[in-house]
Amino acid sequence: LNMHHNGTLTRPSCSICAPWSIKAELNLKEKLSVTIDFRIMDLQLANTKLTEILLNSTSMGSCGSGRLIHAGTVLGEMKKDLTRGSVTPNIMCVITKEKLYQDNLADLLGYTLDKTLCYSTVPMILTYDRSQGRINQTGILFAELVLNSTSDDIIKEYAKNYDDRIAWKQYFNVCNKKNNRNKYSGTGKRSAVHLSQVRRS
Numbered sequence: 001l002n003m004h005h006n007g008t009l010t011r012p013s014c015s016i017c018a019p020w021s022i023k024a025e026l027n028l029k030e031k032l033s034v035t036i037d038f039r040i041m042d043l044q045l046a047n048t049k050l051t052e053i054l055l056n057s058t059s060m061g062s063c064g065s066g067r068l069i070h071a072g073t074v075l076g077e078m079k080k081d082l083t084r085g086s087v088t089p090n091i092m093c094v095i096t097k098e099k100l101y102q103d104n105l106a107d108l109l110g111y112t113l114d115k116t117l118c119y120s121t122v123p124m125i126l127t128y129d130r131s132q133g134r135i136n137q138t139g140i141l142f143a144e145l146v147l148n149s150t151s152d153d154i155i156k157e158y159a160k161n162y163d164d165r166i167a168w169k170q171y172f173n174v175c176n177k178k179n180n181r182n183k184y185s186g187t188g189k190r191s192a193v194h195l196s197q198v199r200r201s
Helices: 022-034 050-054 071-084 135-148 153-160 162-186
Strands: 059-060 067-070 091-096 097-102 106-110 110-112 122-127 199-200
Touching: 022 135, 022 162, 050 071, 050 091, 059 122, 067 071, 071 091, 071 097, 071 110, 071 122, 091 135, 097 110, 097 122, 110 135, 122 135, 153 162
Parallel strands: 067 097, 091 122, 091 199
Antiparallel strands: 059 067, 097 106, 110 122
């Protein structure tokens, strides 16, 4: 996980900087009978360009909603950011305190558009405010985003030959193979152990 946030940058353990990730692992194991390990790759502040995009895509909601970030705008900038770097995580996720909106949906707590997990990096945006707790709820939501970002067509192909548990195991093994390639490639020193990359606004 690459975590980008405002303030003093420290190097906490995974359970401190993303405690909801443990709940996500448990939730996915319960649903799929497959063990998934989310690992933090790095902790960083959001860069200047992404911070500008976050600020410019934030507006006041209607009907009692507070400040809302336009999810699609942020995800679009993240995809551009991916093309500029050599690191290829399975998931890149912006963490923000603000809720989101997309099209006619408002007060969203998480959003993703791509369904290419394990085959190309999936940008996500997730709402999490540590001061409000909600660790379990955030973990469950992150697990849903992970599931929603998998390829339906590929899972259907695996399901033709395997039961559900083995089909999901085969699918996520692609992530493991990708991580191993990163580990031993020329660009892999920084990307050897990650399943996710998180930015914090």
